[in-house]
Amino acid sequence: MADRGPHGRTERRSSGELESEVLAALWSTEHPLTPAEIQAEIGGDLAYNTVHTILRRLYDKGLVLREVDGRRGAYRPAKNAAELTADAMHEALDRGPDPIAALQQFVTGLSPEEERALRELLTGGLTGGVV
Amino acid sequence: MTVDVYTPLVLSLLLAAISPAVGRRVAPALAARVLTAAAVVTAAAGVWSLVLLAATLVNDAPPVVAEARENGRRLVEPVPEGIGVLACLALAVVAHRLWRAVRTTLGTRRALRRLCEGHPPGTELIVAASEVPRAFAIPGPPGRILVTSAMLGALQPVERRVLLAHERAHLAHRHSLLVTAADLAVAANPLLRPVRATVAFLVERWADERAAATVGDRTATARALARAALSAGRPGSSCALGFTDRAVTRRVAALQCAPPPHLRSVAAAVLALGVLPALGAADATDDLLHLLANVLV
CATH class of the missing domain: 1.10.10.10 (Winged helix-like DNA-binding domain superfamily/Winged helix DNA-binding domain)
Known part of the structure; x- marks a missing residue:
């Protein structure tokens, strides 16, 4: 359900x-x-x-x-278009902070303690708070 | 005039100070909208105030001074001359910053359109065959969703649905327009930078809430975020939104509670805060017009 x-x-x-x-x-x-x-x-x-x-x-x-x-x-x-897109994406990412980095990405960087908390969330269920 | 003209300055500091608290307590969809609206009006009022301050220099224009002397009229100085000169400089800086912000936005659009090349029209999902786990919405029309194969491989089936629903929410609610509007407000008034950071965080929260509602499972949504963030690791380069400070864990934590209430009263207060500088600027305009009428007529 x-x-x-x-x-x-x-x-x-x-x-x-x-x-x-x-x-x-x-x-x-x-x-x-x-x-x-x-x-x-x-x-x-x-x-x-x-x-x-x-x-x-x-x-x-x-x-x-x-x-x-x-x-x-x-x-x-089919891989062709997907590989072209990957090349274009890497090129844009390598060019520096502009322009793709300025997008809203699904997720952003993590600190070490955040990484630990998120791993616990995935392995240990959702009993405790994450932050 | 002398007080009114500075209200946008004070109120933009106030708006910047309260925006994180508003972002934490009010439903993200509502909070993102009112904060962006308030920021844009405050920024516009600030620019207009600079125009007014610069306009006071007209008193010092040689023809005006000469004419006033002939007629034996005393010139009123609403603000010191130095402030008028500073306002002129500030306007030049603002114009430059706005131009740069527009150029960056257009550059991003161009780069994104390039990513869609080679994909048949009428497809929503664009996959990039890449080992770098990434996902983002490409604003339209037509809006597209770009996800790398690495990101798709890292997620469970229900989590892939969360990801797609999240990016669809960005497109359906035109989040890129909100963030661009906040960008331009910050370009015009750097004091509003914290508001922009809050809006950027809130549109992610908004899309998270939409995804949770679509999939019908807040826990799965939280797990999708956690897994995506862990697989993306710590690239350090994707911190451009300026809110990476615990942003993902804060989003995950928010999904583990009930959705935040709408709190329309707080939203109304934020909007009022946005309207005040506009009123101040309008009042100052009135005062300046009177002064100028005395001088020039």
């Missing part, structure tokens, strides 16, 4: 958002994933057919590839 929002979150996920989630799942692992594995990863209440439709759309955009050898029906992410 923990992954259920008050307003029926899963119904409201748009197809664009689902595309992002499928793509994120494929990128998070080294192995190609079958539609069933993807379905299990991103929420069991998502119809198998929906996963198929999303994979086809990502395939048409050239963002995912079908695995030829190995497991039939498995997909892996």
Whole structure:
């Protein structure tokens, strides 16, 4: 029940958002994933057919590839554009404090004691306060 | 005039002093909006006050002095001449700082657009095949989310949903506009720097709260932040927001409590604080116009 929002979150996920989630799942692992594995990863209440439709759309955009050898029906992410983006990102990061560092990043730097506190949070549950 | 014209200065110090406390107690969405609005109005009023102080130099313009002497009128000096000269210098500095801030913003936009090259239009998520764990929103339209493969690999499935929901919240609520507005306010009035830092922290908190609501799990949201922060390590380079001091642990701690209340009264007080310098500046304008009317007519 923990992954259920008050307003029926899963119904409201748009197809664009689902595309992002499928793509994120494929990128998070080294192995190609079958539609069933993807379905299990991103929420069991998502119809198998929906996963198929999303994979086809990502395939048409050239963002995912079908695995030829190995497991039939498995997909892996296409690397070309992602590698170009990584190069551009590193170049921008190396150039100095501007311009990417000025962005709101998901997370920022940690001090040693913060690192310890966060590790405790992940291993020991959420009983104590973090700060 | 002589008092009013300095109110933006005093009030910007006050706004800077109270902003961290407001940021801690009030719901982030509300606090970020009122603090940014108050900062922008205060900065604008400050610039206008400088314009007024600079305008008092008109009394010393040779034609005005000559004419006044002919008519046998005594010239009023609302402020010492030195202050008028200083105000002129300050205006020049402000203009330079604003120009630099705009240039930086445009540079960031350009660099971000370059990151989207080669990706088909109509995709929300842009993955960078990189070992550096990073994630950020690229303001639109259309807004995009850039995440590196290292960051995706470090997170659990539910935590990836938290990350995407967090970045979507940045885009949906146009957080980049708020932060840019706060940037420009600081460029015009460096005393407001603490307000900008608070706003930058608050938009992260705001996106955290949205993500927690979307995923329906505050604990998973806190764990996503912790895991992402740990995998990102201590790069030291991503401290540009100036609020890295325990920012992540403070966000994690906030997610372990109930969402903060809206406290509209505090928000209204902050807005009032933002409006006061504008009133002061308006009053000072009135006074100066009267003075000038005496001198010039």
